[in-house]
Amino acid sequence: MKTIIDGLYKAFENRVRLGIMAALAVNETLEFTALKEYLDVTDGNLASHMKALEKEKFVGVKKSFIDRKPNTRYYMTTQGKKAFEEHLNTLESIIKAQK
Amino acid sequence: MKTIIDGLYKAFENRVRLGIMAALAVNETLEFTALKEYLDVTDGNLASHMKALEKEKFVGVKKSFIDRKPNTRYYMTTQGKKAFEEHLNTLESIIKAQK
DNA sequence: TTTTTAACTTTGTATCTCAAAGTGCTTTTT
DNA sequence: AAAAAGCACTTTGAGATACAAAGTTAAAAA
Incomplete structure (x- = not known):
């Protein structure tokens, strides 16, 4: 159903x-x-959430050194964009049904 | 923060x-x-979720007998309405930020 | 009296979430 | 050179959560 x-x-x-x-x-x-700062979470917590999203192939990661410091950047995969869009559309339809 | x-x-x-x-x-x-049918969940699962929402005072329950059968009806409390609205508004602002 | 329906409650497993502590690597400071 | 600091984890462990399945209760129907 x-x-x-x-x-x-x-x-x-x-x-x-x-x-x-x-x-x-x-x-x-x-x-x-x-x-980490934007969401106000601990680094360990963020790392584990990122890992979960990476595992689902919803985000990807790019590691490099910037200014001689390690730098980790994340981005959404095409798959992630599609899934997130569907999620938001579902939420939107739930919200719309309220008005 | x-x-x-x-x-x-x-x-x-x-x-x-x-x-x-x-x-x-x-x-x-x-x-x-x-x-239960609308959400396609087991009765036990629904009961526990309802209990959680009741505990938070977000929903109330009215028990009676209709057609000589036990009837359980739920409704949202004022508190529940307010909280849910805030939740949806937050979701909405997240969605809006995407467009 | 047995069965059925409604609405749970209990049980047990698996998963999730998070903070805290520990790790490895690199750079900066002393 | 040694110590300290920063980044990005990983591990650990405790507590909460979610769910199906099975058991329970009470009334009604067969």
């Missing part, structure tokens, strides 16, 4: 991961530290 | 509970069985 909540992705239910995706949707790439 | 995800309620993060609230927001009251 198809319900109103079927278009929701388990991976985006968590508030931190929702925040990560929302941030990555409007920024080509984002640095680890920027996300 | 205040982040974009601060207006989200832990109680509404779960897809089933989000569905329950969305359904209750547009129906004065809903019966246990209706909700």
Whole structure:
């Protein structure tokens, strides 16, 4: 049976991961530290959420050295964009149904 | 620090509970069985989610007998309406930021 | 009296979430 | 050269969560 909540992705239910995706949707790439500050989470927590999203292939990572310091940047994959869009559309339809 | 995800309620993060609230927001009251079918969940699972929402005082329950059968109806409390609205507004602002 | 329906409650497993602490690598400071 | 600091993890461990399945209760129907 198809319900109103079927278009929701388990991976985006968590508030931190929702925040990560929302941030990555409007920024080509984002640095680890920027996300960490933006969402106000510990580095360990962010790392584990990022790993979960990477595992699902919703985000990708680019590691380099900038100014001789390690730099980790994340970006959304095409798959991630598609999935997140569907998730948001589902949320939107839930919201719209309220008005 | 205040982040974009601060207006989200832990109680509404779960897809089933989000569905329950969305359904209750547009129906004065809903019966246990209706909700169960609408969301396609087991009775035990629904009962525990309802209990969680009741505990938070976001929904109330009215038990009676209709046609000599036990009937359980749920409704949103004022508190629940307010909280859910804030949750949806936060989601909406996240969605809007994407466009 | 047995079965059925409604609405739970209990049980048990698996998963999730998070902070805190520990790690490895590199650069900066002393 | 040694120590400290920064970045980005990884590990650990505790507590919370989610779910199906099975068991329970109470009333009604067969």
